[in-house]
Amino acid sequence: MRCVPSCFQLDLSPSSSSSSFLPFLPLLNSHFYPARPSPNFTASALNSRTCFLFFAVSASSPSSSSSPSSHSSTPTKDIWRRSPLHKTTLSSSPYRHQSKQEPAYLDHSIDMDELLASIRQTQNEQQLYCLMSPYKGRQLSIRFMVSLLSREADWQRSLALLDWIHEEAMYSPSVFAYNVVLRNVLRAKQWVVAHGLFDEMRQRALAPDRYTYSTLITYFGKDRLFDSALSWLQKMEEDRVSGDLVLYSNLIELSRKLCDYSKAISIFSRLKSSGITPDLVAYYNTMIKIYGKSLEHEKATNLVQEMQSRGIEPNAITYSTIISIWGKAGKLDRAAILFQKLRTSGVEIDQVLYQTMIVAYERAGLVAHSKRLLHELKRPDNIPxxxxxxxxxxxxxxxxxxxxxRQAFDAGEVKDISIFGCMIDLYSRNRKPANVIEVFEKMREAGYFPDSNVIALVLNAYGKLQEFEKADAVYREMQEEGCVFPDEVHFQMLGLYGAKKDLSKVNSLFERLELDPNINRRELYLVVASIYERANRLNEASRIMNRIGEERTLKTF
Incomplete structure (x- = not known):
């Protein structure tokens, strides 16, 4: 049996009732380690046991299951076993062979939900084995058992159940069962245990499949254990298990997020040498970006040519990426020629392409070329x-x-609310409050309902223009129409009332907001206290600040 969590009690006495049906196996090296409690089991289950056997295949294997082990030697997993694992061979298997005639299973007569509920109430290995004892004669199919494992998310119970399957019920080892338990172990970030499960599969003469490796690579990679993920990829290739495009793509995307472009390029080379041919534009675009980040513009160019030679049509993202790469590499002539070819070839020029080319011209100091493109956009013929x-x-x-x-709005061509939002944001960033209000009024005229971010910018614009009554009207109108404001909008309105020195409205809104259970009261008190302080109403400011202390006292009790 495998490394039983400390919550499982092992009966190591010679009189154990279960010893009669276990095969006699030669002992491997063993070590004792303190038991570690599991949050899923009660302390009472630990009283009779303070340590467990760690049967190690390698004496140098780390004892902690919460951190990844070195990859210079194959690590092992803690094994909850009464006797160490026998290395299974095809000629000397300890498992009872299934009869040629398929037995009648009880799968359909067992309520799996009820069985799972009972399993989750067990507190140690003995309770779990006792619960499963009526099915010790393999009355349930291995398919049922794998389904049971897949629904038991707790990694320790799933390990114990896997042991019962093999050591008590004597089912033939199943790669599907191991894959499910491996997934549970990896979800719990038990890296050393995962290594041990992999070793055990090999010892039981099971060949890890694509799912096994994919699971290992994915979970190690997600936890940024990139060297470990790559070592599993290497094992997969050594075992001649074919990967797929999704697996390699995930590794490449992970390396890109970690800004490890050399690893991404290495994985891409391995993908191509494995015979997998990418057929997705998005995949090529990712690699083109990575070559750009690593300043390998010629390889990026070659990849675009490879796409075209394979009949994969580059899209606007591909072109904008390669134009940007060429611009940064000082190959502006190539970028300009490509851009012009695209314009004359009938390819749809989107905003990303135009913007990329404008930035490329400006970065090279070719202001006239940049202005020419900008001027063309004032009278766009080939783009909306x-x-x-x-x-x-x-x-x-x-x-x-x-x-x-203005031309587009007058012609009724502004059909997207994001256009209004984009213009309001542009004017707000450049401190043009009158223009913010102009676009907002056109937005309402067109029948669009602004979001809270737009409303905040509009209230701010009204405040800068000292048009407090209009700000108040917008605030009230939006609330009546059902707009749910974030705290910042309410606080902004309080600030506008304070700037107008209308303390009665400050107090009225404050009292209403104080009753709102969703408001951040501490921030509310600070905002209102600062308004009273600026108005030289120090007593009121002090009274409000005292409420912060009162709130803290109430929370203490």
Whole structure:
């Protein structure tokens, strides 16, 4: 049996009732380690046992199951066993062979939900084995047992159940059962145990399959144990288990997020040498970006050519990425030629492409070329006006964006609420409150309902224009229409009332907000106290600040 969690009590006495049906096996090296309690089991289950056997295949294996082990030697897992694992061979298997005639199983007569509920109430190994004893004669199919394992999320119970399957009921080892338990162990980040399960599969003459390796690589990778993930990839390749595009793509994306571009390129090379041919534009785009980050613009270019040679049409993201890479590499002539070819070839030029080219020109100091593109966007012939507005506003081109926006709005061509939001954000960033209000009024005229971020910017604009009554009207109107404000909008309105020196409205809104269970009361008190302090109403400010102390006292009790 495997490394039983400390919550499982092992009966190691010679009179154990279970010893009669266990095969006699030669002892391996054993070590004693203190038992570690599991949060899923009660302390009473630990009273009769303070240590457990760790049968180690390698004496150098680490004892902690909560951290990854070195990959220079294969680590083992803690094994909850009365006797150490026998290395299974095809000629000397300790398992009873199934009869040629398929037995009648009780699968359909057993309520799996009830059985699972009972398993989850067990506090130690003996209780679990006792619960499962009526099925010791393999009255349940291995398919049923694998389903049971897959629904038991607790990694320690699933390990114990796997041991019962093999050591008590004597089912033939199943790679499916191991894969399910391996998943549970990895979810719990029990890295050493995962290594041991893998070793045990091999010892039981089970060949790890694609799912086994994919699970190991994915979970080690997700926890940023990248070297470990790559070592599993190497084992997979050594075992000649074929990976798939999804597996390699996940590793490449992970390395990109970690900014480890050399590893991403290495994995990409391994993918291609394995015979897997990527057929996704998104996959190529990721690799082109990675080559750009690693300043290998020629390889990025070759990848675009490879796409085209395989009949995969690059999309706007591909082109904008390669244009950006060429611009940064000082190959602006190539970027400009490609951009011009795209414009004349009928390929749809989106906002990303235009913006990329504008930035490339500006970075190279070619201001005239940049202005020419911006001027073209004022009278866009080959792209929609809303796209031109997005390009200009995100490029910070206030004058050009304003001109196109007004023309498009008058022509009824502004159909997307994000255009209004983009323009309001542009004007707010550039401190043009009157323009913020202009776009907001057009937005309401068109029948669009603003979100809380837009409302905050609009209230701020009204405040800068000293138009407090209009700000109050918008605040009340939006509330009546059902808009749910974040705390910051309420606090902003309080600030506007304070700037107007309308303390009666400050007090009225404060009293209403104080009753709101969702409001951040501490921040509310600080905002209101500062308003009273600026108005030289120090007694009121002190009274409000005292409430913070009262709130803290109440929480203590």
């Amino acid at each position: 006006r809303d796209t031109a507005i997005l390009i200009l506003s995100r490029a910070g081109r206030i004058e050009e964006a304003t001109w196109v926006f």
